[in-house]
Amino acid sequence: MNYVVDFFEGSKEQSDLLGGKGANLAEMTKLKLPVPTGFTITTEACLDYLKKKENMTNELNTEIQQHIHSMEERTNKKFGSAENPLLVSVRSGSKFSMPGMMDTILNLGLNDKTIHGLIKKTGDARFAYDCYRRLLQMFGDVVCGIDKDRFENQLNFYKTKKQYQSDTDMQAQDWQEIVAIYKDIFIEVTHQPFPQDPNEQLVLAVEAVFRSWNNRRAITYRRLHDISDSLGTAVNIQAMVFGNFGSESGTGVAFTRNPATGEKGIFGEFLLNAQGEDVVAGIRTPQPISKLELLMPEVYQEFLRLSHLLEYHYKDMQDIEFTIENRKLYLLQTRNGKRTAKSAFKVCIQLVEEGIISKQEAIQRISPTMITQLLHPVFEPDHLKHAEVFAKGLPASPGAACGTIYFTAERAKQASEKGEKVILIRQETSPEDIEGMVVSEAIVTSRGGMTSHAAVVARGMGVCCVAGCEEIYVDEFLEQATVGEVVLRQGDTISVDGTTGTIYRGSIPYVEGDEWQLLETITKWAKEEANIDVKANAETPTDIKTALKLGAEGIGLARTEHMFFGEKRLFEMRKMILAEETAALMDPLNKLKEFQKEDFHTMFTLLNGKACTIRLLDPPLHEFLPQTEVEINHLAKATQRTPAEIEHRMKELHEQNPMLGHRGCRLAVTTPQIYEMQVAAIIESAIEVAQKEQGITITPEIMIPLIGSQEEMQWLRERLNQTIQKIFTEKNQVISYKIGTMLEIPRACLTAEKIAEVADFFSFGTNDLTQLTYGFSRDDSGKFIGAYQNKKLLKADPFQHIDEEGVGALMKIAVDKIRAYDSSIKIGVCGEVGGDPQSIRFLKKIGVDYISCSPYRVPAAILTIAQEK
Ligand code: PEP
Ligand code: MG
Incomplete structure (x- = not known):
């Protein structure tokens, strides 16, 4: 059984076996793009490992060794060499990108011996020790489960002691001392020294990636996104290139079109003299990709050329990770970029206009959920993370809205006439509430299902609605809504997400869904089909x-x-x-x-x-009968009957x-x-x-x-x-x-x-x-x-x-x-x-x-x- 595939052997169609990242690295290698050499350990190897109760077999180990060996030949470097060491990155990559899984270890292969080789080859001790401490930090975190903060705190403590403002003030000697401190952390926490043997480092890292398939966060993510547990993850081993190798090196991420608006043109950012995680970690502020044109015009032009090529090849907007080492550009990843609904529509339409995809292909790429997002407002995801949930009910009519709550249609109407944004909360609505419903930003009911009056009417009007929130006790008389200990009263503010059925306390910013023209084009094409x-x-x-x-x-x-x-x-x-x-x-x-x-x-x-x-x-008919005494009196007067007669007739009709x-x-x-x-x-x-x-x-x-x-x-x-x-x-x-x-x-x-x-x-x-x-x-x-x-x-x-x-x-x-x-x-x-x-x-x-x-x-x-x- 072959469990390891070289990049030059695979292709983009093999994402089941090689994971998304591995399949695309293979595809880019096939296209002869500048991808650092490497190989992928397959998802089958992962499943086999997990099945065998987590023991890496000798066969797999040997296969990995063989592929490391051929990498050594291609790079003219040697894994574990004190003269000219090969260093590698280890990255997970399942079929679908999955945050929550162990992600990346860089600079693997460094140890107390090979660091001297790196210094000798690069003539840069500062750089080499910086690489070593990064390895200790990442390895400690993802393989040994040492809290990242332990490392960060020590580094901050050190910098304060030395009165340094930032990492750039750190000299070779400083990083060397940090390496020693980090190694002590390993002993303190795991009672073992950091493994010096590069092969042992590699095996431990690969096993950690395999095991991360079953960590709690990954399992939860799969549940939420309907991803099967039986897929497993692949592991990509790739020769290191160094974005932290001085001011003519750097690393970045760019989209071939704007993922928020769909605007055509490269959109992204990069950091000079940095390694991958620096961009994500937010320690330093990255620069917009357009700056690269000023700093290294030929690298920028090359990046433009490659990104066009990739977009054309994949026929979709790409999200590309790259590294520049001494003015040489390398591609580390490409994938179809995640995007907002607006961007998805715009990109599809552009790609059809540019002749890259057909109208039929465009239609297949749009999902009903994207249409909902385009038509209805959505809460800003960053704010949603910190919002306090009040209750959950049925997602009866999509959208997002904030407003002050009212418990009767009449009061909602009065408040709205004064210019207030209102939300109507009722046990259930009836035709009589319609005037209050029309003026409401959202409607919430504690009873009724997806076809209840509130749900049907709200959907018809395109008004956000959460129905059947059984956990809310709605007291229309006292004008309050209670969930457990929390009581909301008339005039309090809530935010309602009709797309998910969640109600939050307070007000959450949202973005309007108003891109009707984009929708018109796609609908026209869809109608033709x-x-x-x-x-x-x-x-x-x-x-x-x-x-x-x-x-x-x-x-x-x-x-x-x-x-x-x-x-x-x-x-x-x-x-x-x-x-x-x-x-x-x-x-x-x-x-x-x-x-x-x-x-x-x-x-x-x-x-x-x-x-x-x-x-x-x-x-x-009961839906239309008078409900209050006032209504009964009014009706009695208009029909020249007594209220008692009306009530009697109502009883007959009951x-x-x-x-x-x-x-x-x-x-x-x-x-x-x-x-x-x-x-x-x-x-x-x-x-x-x-x-x-x-x-x-x-x-x-x-x-x-x-x-x-x-x-x-x-x-x-x-x-x-x-x-x-x-x-x-x-x-x-x-x-x-x-x-x-x-x-x-x-x-x-x-x-x-x-x-x-x-x-x-x-x-x-x-x-x-x-x-x-x-x-x-x-x-x-x-x-x-x-x-x-x-x-x-x-x-x-x-x-x-x-x-x-x-x-x-x-x-x-x-x-x-x-x-x-x-x-x-x-x-x-x-x-x-x-x-x-x-x-x-x-x-x-x-x-x-x-x-x-x-x-x-x-x-x-x-x-x-x-x-x-
Ligand atoms: C139905 O019953 O599915 C229907 C469309 O009618 P109504 O919802 O008005 O009862
Ligand atoms: Mg019916």
Whole structure:
């Protein structure tokens, strides 16, 4: 078994075996770039070592010796020689770069004998002792676990004693004394002297790298980033080049494009007379790379040439480490540079424009998370590290926001009118809170899941939201939120991260996400590749405009009950709900019709002929009932009834289980006038807008919610058709329209071929379908889903990611049944999972024709579809 590979034998494709760093060192060697010679001990060697209970085999040791030997031949130096010593660096390198693992040891091979060789060869004792003390420090830290501070403290103590300002004041003699002090530290801490034998140093260093694969920080990092434990790390052994060899030497790191903004051009920094870790350690301030052009123009030009070459070769922005030794440039590492979302978009677009990658490749490089980061604000990572977490909940709507907290919509609204940035905290929100929600920077609820009112509405508006923070006790009466001992009161400041679901105390600086043009370009390219449409769940003019701007092909779900928010409309809605007989129903219905027509006019005009699916009323009515005494009194006065009569009617309407009760199409079976009013408003508006805006054809798609049987659908369809025919006669005009239904009741899925006989189209309402398939209340599941996940009884929240096995199976049955009846019937998805990239992959597989999701999720959905093609 070969466990060691020379740089000139490997290639960039071998990152599994050689780790990312090793594979790229091999690739650069193959490209004949100035890479110090070396070899890689493979990840398989690491896994074997860990399996054998941490004992390096003789075979591996021999292989390493052989490769050291051939390095000696190539460099004309000798490992352990007192005349002309070969010194090496030892660096870890797994397939994915992993902070937290043991990283680097430099100058390995130095000892009390070889140091004289180094002095003789370089004529520089100061440099040589500086190298030796660095080896002691790094070796002590990563191999023997000696706290770095022990070394640092001694050095600082020494410098103070000598009244030196910085390391540059240290002379050869000083470093020599530091070496002696450091060697004493080894004995003090490990009761062993620093190993003088270079081969022993090497074996110990390699073993330490292997073992660091399993240190706690590395394991945690892998958990967080979903990296498999079974990969192992490689170890790179490379001949040393010295950036600390005087003023014509140095070391640095540079990106081929700006990793923060994506701007084209070399971006980086370097330090003269320094070794690698000096740049990172922050002891001295590095200089911008542009300064190198003044100091060593020919080295700078060479670096530019090589960085272009590497970028072109890897077809991506590179992050390059280099060292200059006596004006000679060496490359020590290259990799695709980590970057912000903005930079990622910009670099992709530039690379396509420069002809380096295709549009298809560009699309594959953008992730849905990057889109979220581009569209929504994010907290500054440096500040986040020190922030105090108050509570955690569900990441219901992404973004970052700070503000003062309020516990009622009314107070939030008042404060916002005074110019305050507010955050609304509620146990859960209801349609009544909408005016407070609209003005809030963020919304926090202690109850409810990913499809609760707060979550759905916030996502629709693009407002940051953390829902279902069960650990917060929200007392709306006392206006305080409590977690354990910590009590926050009205007016206190918090910061909400809707992307992670974390709430912090105090205010944290954030950066705005406003790079819409960059997104437009990528979305346009993605649309060229996408083979199913993405529509939006939207009903307000702002949401529709946002959806269209973000690439939606129309509206896949306009929830008409959302059009009844706001004081005046809600009031009419309440009058309608509480009406006891038809006569009392008609007045609020006519008023509501006017509101609806106003909205449909705007909607059709904005859509300019694009598809529009309007869902008829579907709320569990309790969501709209008056809640306070003031509201009851107000309603009583307006309807000439007593408050007691109103309360009595409310009692009559009370339901034990409203989500399974009098809602959706059942409302229309008992009170058909409601849907008739809505359909009249839709059709009249469509005719009027088409007349006004010559040239656009409007084909409204009317969607009936919560259908469970063919009979239900047929009965309603016939009634609605009659209403529509009456309008055509009155207006003396006919337009085309469709009447379809949602698939959100398991029975509807199982009998879909029958419903298909009377439905023009279908759309899966996966929120209710999940609720009814699992029997998990969508408003209460937050209380136990976390426990299910912790106990590994559930992989994911099924309201967030589609449950492929259960809900997904039902959906597949429905799709197959509908297609068998008529393959041309359009089937969409408009539940929340329609905006979840992971679920979209599955939905595509079962063959839906389009998906519909909140406006801000549209671009990521288009991208996912394009990537899956
Ligand atoms: C659904 O149930 O998935 C759906 C889209 O409807 P709503 O969320 O309005 O119940
Ligand atoms: Mg539903």
